[in-house]
Amino acid sequence: DSGVTQTPKHLITATGQRVTLRCSPRSGDLSVYWYQQSLDQGLQFLIQYYNGEERAKGNILERFSAQQFPDLHSELNLSSLELGDSALYFCASSVFPVQEGAYEQYFGPGTRLTVT
Amino acid sequence: GQNIDQPTEMTATEGAIVQINCTYQTSGFNGLFWYQQHAGEAPTFLSYNVLDGLEEKGRFSSFLSRSKGYSYLLLKELQMKDSASYLCAVEGSNYQLIWGAGTKLIIKP
Numbered sequence: 001d002s003g004v005t006q007t008p009k010h011l012i013t014a015t016g017q018r019v020t021l022r023c024s025p026r027s028g029d030l031s032v033y034w035y036q037q038s039l040d041q042g043l044q045f046l047i048q049y050y051n052g053e054e055r056a057k058g059n060i061l062e063r064f065s066a067q068q069f070p071d072l073h074s075e076l077n078l079s080s081l082e083l084g085d086s087a088l089y090f091c092a093s094s095v096f097p098v099q100e101g102a103y104e105q106y107f108g109p110g111t112r113l114t115v116t
Numbered sequence: 117g118q119n120i121d122q123p124t125e126m127t128a129t130e131g132a133i134v135q136i137n138c139t140y141q142t143s144g145f146n147g148l149f150w151y152q153q154h155a156g157e158a159p160t161f162l163s164y165n166v167l168d169g170l171e172e173k174g175r176f177s178s179f180l181s182r183s184k185g186y187s188y189l190l191l192k193e194l195q196m197k198d199s200a201s202y203l204c205a206v207e208g209s210n211y212q213l214i215w216g217a218g219t220k221l222i223i224k225p
Contacts (some may be wrong), residue, residue, distance in 0.1 A: 002158065002160075041217070042203070042215055042216065042217035042218050043159070043203065043215045043218075045212075045213070045215065048212070056210070056212050088156070090158060090159075104149065104161045104164065105161075105213065106161075107158035107159050107160070108158060109157070109158055110157075110158055
């Protein structure tokens with residue numbers, strides 16, 4: 001158990017709909033990352049938040065948005081869903097920044113999104 | 117551009133040794149990570165290299181050569197449970213991780 005929690009575990013929805021994925025980081029971790037992993041594909045970095053502020057953006061679509069709240073939990077909002085958005089969505093957390101070049105990301109169990 | 121290359125798939129025999137290579141070209145370098153990911157599960161941290169040389173951790177070792185932009189993960193005494201994908205990730209100059217596509221390792225009895 002990494003200490004990172006994600007809800008829900010599974011989500012099935014229809015095209016055009018909007019969903020919210022939730023993540024609680026490990027206690028003490030200030031940084032949260034969101035990743036998308038389609039079937040048999042690598043991890044695609046979406047976005048990072050640090051202590052409530054957006055820190056870095058990866059390949060995140062305009063239909064997707066995220067935020068990190070004062071209690072450090074984070075939500076990823078996916079709207080106007082398309083079939084191609086079906087994937088595993090992982091949240092990870094880290095203590096970044098702690099010291100130069102020394103942090104590891106702890107991953108949550110993921111949310112499996114199926115768009116029908 | 118920034119790029120990380122790993123073989124897509126490798127096959128090895130239970131009890132044997134396998135080496136998974138990773139080459140990278142990134143803007144800056146603060147360290148290299150190896151993660152293991154079983155199908156449908158979350159990645160889990162295996163090792164971290166920031167200086168050249170070999171880091172050993174039980175059956176797993178990781179090597180880094182910064183001048184060559186090269187790393188490898190060495191798995192010894194392979195077990196069936198080692199069947200998984202192995203992800204190489206490099207921390208660039210802005211502290212962001214750049215991920216390779218992963219190497220799927222298949223262990224045969």
